[in-house]
Amino acid sequence: MHAHERVQNIASISKDEIPAEFIRSENEQPGITTVHGTTLECPTIDFNIQDDEKILNQIVEASRDWGMYQIVNHDIPNEAIKKLQEVGRTFFELPQEEKELYAKPPDSKSVEGYGTRLQKELEGKKGWVDHLFHRVWPPSAINYQFWPKNPPSYREASEEYVNHLHKVVDKLFKMLSLGLGIEGHELKKAAGGDDLVYLLKINYYPPCPRPDLALGVVAHTDMSALTILVPNDVQGLQACRDGHWYDVKYIPNALVIHIGDQMEIMSNGRYKSVLHRTTVNKEKARLSWPVFLEPPQEHVVGPLSQLVNDENPPKYKSKKFGEYCYCKLNKIPQ
Secondary structure (H helix, E strand, O other), rough: OHHHHHHHHHHHHHHOOOOEEEEEEEEOOOHEEEEEEEEOOOOEEEEEOOOOOHHHHHHHHHHOOEEEEEOOOOOHHHHHHHHHHHHHHHOOOOOOOHOOOEEEOOOOOOOEEEEEEOOHHHHHOOOOOOOEEEEEEEEOOOOHHHHHOOOOOHHHHHHHHHHHHHHHHHHHHHHHHHHOOOOOOOHHHHEEEEOOOOEEEEEEEEOOOOOOOOEEEEEEEOOEEEEEEOOOOOOOOEEEEOEEEEEEEEOOOEEEEEOOOHHHOOOOOOOOOOOEEEEEOOOOOEEEEEEEEEEOOEEEEEEOOOHOOOOOOOOOOOOOHHHHHHHHOOOHHH
16 A cells, blocks of 8 residues: 555645545435434433443443444543544654554554555445554553554553443443343353453544545444444544434544444344444544454354344354454455
């Protein structure tokens, strides 16, 4: 991948138009397909109320009916979120050659590193986004060669955020398990237990002269079990509801939760992974920091045996997570 193909560079030389490979077909163009003037109020859940049953019911309902919700009062200090966002933004503002030091190696089987293209796009279309991926947990899965050395506080800010994230992760998995009528530890165990991988991605969507024609990330569901995301304040996240696309309301310092494919599979379809995409902005760069909670590559994921019986046969195949990802990225039927 050459530096001149980075979207950030293309954006810097695009005045009023964008290259043809970024123009979506009409059934995808946000200018045409977005329901304008309506912001989607997807469920907002207060994690701090002293009523576990209420939180549990809200999480179950949102995971079943929406596949997406926002958590407020989650005990991650605003300061920790701010630092994470500052160091990520600073990295993307570095000179191009410095970012290229972290580029994903061309022959790499892993997603880790700085890059632009991620999956096979039909018709050779491209998303208006650059990204940086690296694993942040467990320590045994971390490869520091993909963690920026500049800004110098990058590692500290990322580690601090992740340390706070553990509590949220455990509480979510526990509530989602109880919501299925199984013991609180079961879903996390089924997703990999202590080997559950936290994969951080920073998405950088440069300003785009034609935000009505381009998408940052095309419509997709996440391959993870769960995704926990913080965006910056530039609107961009959209969810699909009844076949229509809506902006998702931005709430400062909230955590956006996506139910991912593995959670849908483990729950045998009781929880639904959310179809979402990202739009871009004419004046401002949008950034987001999803952490994907994923099973290890060799870990086999399937519907939980406790949830399957003669009346409820398994709706999904059991397979290694790595195989699942390979099929999905290469558009091979599962």
